[in-house]
Amino acid sequence: MSLTAAPVLDTPRLALRGPEVRDIEPMIAFLLDRERAEGFGASTNRGDAWRWFALNVGHWHIHGYGYFTIEDKASGAPAGITGIWNPEGWPEPELGWVVFDGFEGRGIAHEAALRARQWAYEDLGFTTLTSNIKPGNTRSIALAERLGAWFEREYDNIHMGRDLLYRHPGPDADGSVEAYA
Amino acid sequence: MSNYPDIPVIETRRLVLRGPEAGDYPDFKATFASYRSRFMGGPLNSYEAWMLYAAEIGHWAIRGFGMWMVHDKATDETYGMAGGWFPAKWPEHEIAWIIWPDKAGKGYALEATHAVRRHFYERQGWEGAVSYIDPKNLDSIRLAERLGCTKDREAPTIDGNDAVYRHPAPAVAASGQIRDGIELEIAHYCDPSFRPKGMPID
Numbered sequence: 001m002s003l004t005a006a007p008v009l010d011t012p013r014l015a016l017r018g019p020e021v022r023d024i025e026p027m028i029a030f031l032l033d034r035e036r037a038e039g040f041g042a043s044t045n046r047g048d049a050w051r052w053f054a055l056n057v058g059h060w061h062i063h064g065y066g067y068f069t070i071e072d073k074a075s076g077a078p079a080g081i082t083g084i085w086n087p088e089g090w091p092e093p094e095l096g097w098v099v100f101d102g103f104e105g106r107g108i109a110h111e112a113a114l115r116a117r118q119w120a121y122e123d124l125g126f127t128t129l130t131s132n133i134k135p136g137n138t139r140s141i142a143l144a145e146r147l148g149a150w151f152e153r154e155y156d157n158i159h160m161g162r163d164l165l166y167r168h169p170g171p172d173a174d175g176s177v178e179a180y181a
Numbered sequence: 182m183s184n185y186p187d188i189p190v191i192e193t194r195r196l197v198l199r200g201p202e203a204g205d206y207p208d209f210k211a212t213f214a215s216y217r218s219r220f221m222g223g224p225l226n227s228y229e230a231w232m233l234y235a236a237e238i239g240h241w242a243i244r245g246f247g248m249w250m251v252h253d254k255a256t257d258e259t260y261g262m263a264g265g266w267f268p269a270k271w272p273e274h275e276i277a278w279i280i281w282p283d284k285a286g287k288g289y290a291l292e293a294t295h296a297v298r299r300h301f302y303e304r305q306g307w308e309g310a311v312s313y314i315d316p317k318n319l320d321s322i323r324l325a326e327r328l329g330c331t332k333d334r335e336a337p338t339i340d341g342n343d344a345v346y347r348h349p350a351p352a353v354a355a356s357g358q359i360r361d362g363i364e365l366e367i368a369h370y371c372d373p374s375f376r377p378k379g380m381p382i383d
Contacts (some may be wrong), residue, residue, distance in 0.1 A: 003239070003243060004242070021243065024243075028269070045269055045270070046269050047268060047269050047270030047271075047339075048271070050268050050269030050270070051232075051233075051236045051268055051269075053239070053243075054235075054236040054239030054240050054243055054268065055232045055233075055235035055239055055243045056235075056239065057235075057238070057239030057243060058234065058235030058236055058237065058239035058240075058242075059235050059239075061186075061235075061238050061242070062203045062206075062234075062235060062238065063331045063363075087228055087231050087232055087235070088210075088228055088230070088231035089226070089227045089228035090228075090229070115271035138354040147267040158226060158227070158228040159228050159229075163305075
């Protein structure tokens, strides 16, 4: 059962859909994986991880957007999350992404984040988006750049501490690096 | 927005309890930024308070119950929250409450919590409930006792730092001895000439 009014967004290999109860355990497993979730903000215990799942649902209800579950169409399994994130204290609405264990190296985050960005621009009417990346998270920086984003500034994030802010190309650009070369 | 969890509205003598809405957030934030929230994981910064509020709403969608926002029936002003809480790690369903610091001493927590417990018992089929209370939170311990709870020293706690107060079972809570006592106390608070003795209590 859907917990939010999130739409389902389609890409060749993926379906982006709202969080559902069956996503709770995969999400908790990710958040409790200190190494994998470090750049996202790992949880130290199961209670905090469950709360993160619940607050993402609340985020959807408050803002009308939040993190989608990325579903791998071939297997039906949740492969990660992507979406627009904007809690109080955030510098600007952010395009975020995370890929779960076993789904890396296949361009899933790129395919999903590109679709979420298109939705934010075309359906929600956003005119710009950022991504907040922890210094040293080279994988995320590489993906941000592959999405056409560029480093704008370093700042102190209320939750994550020292953080890098990347700016995405706006709705009028085609989003590819070549458009900015 | 659409697909918002379908949250029943509960009316009491002085209060109306509705689901938490985005517009009620500033009142929630003010209390969770204050010392009042010290027994509920606070004080919180603005990011933490917003995230907790979002989790309150998400809890309703996931569990089908949660914390109501307590409003004045006449003015719609918010006084606090009361309801059920059962995130991961909680051993049992909890009945919880918080009253904004400047609204304490009027019996609002008693009136709201009495109503939500009755709702869970009579409409949602709960067979029991507990409240997890910091042993230093004397106002809340006193309220639990006024609601007929007894300290359960054997029951599992959340993390060892909280005391478990067990609510009377549905049949006992519905009995005259407990229900009439609570309703008599609420009636005193509804009397404009009533002045409770001693420290403000919820």
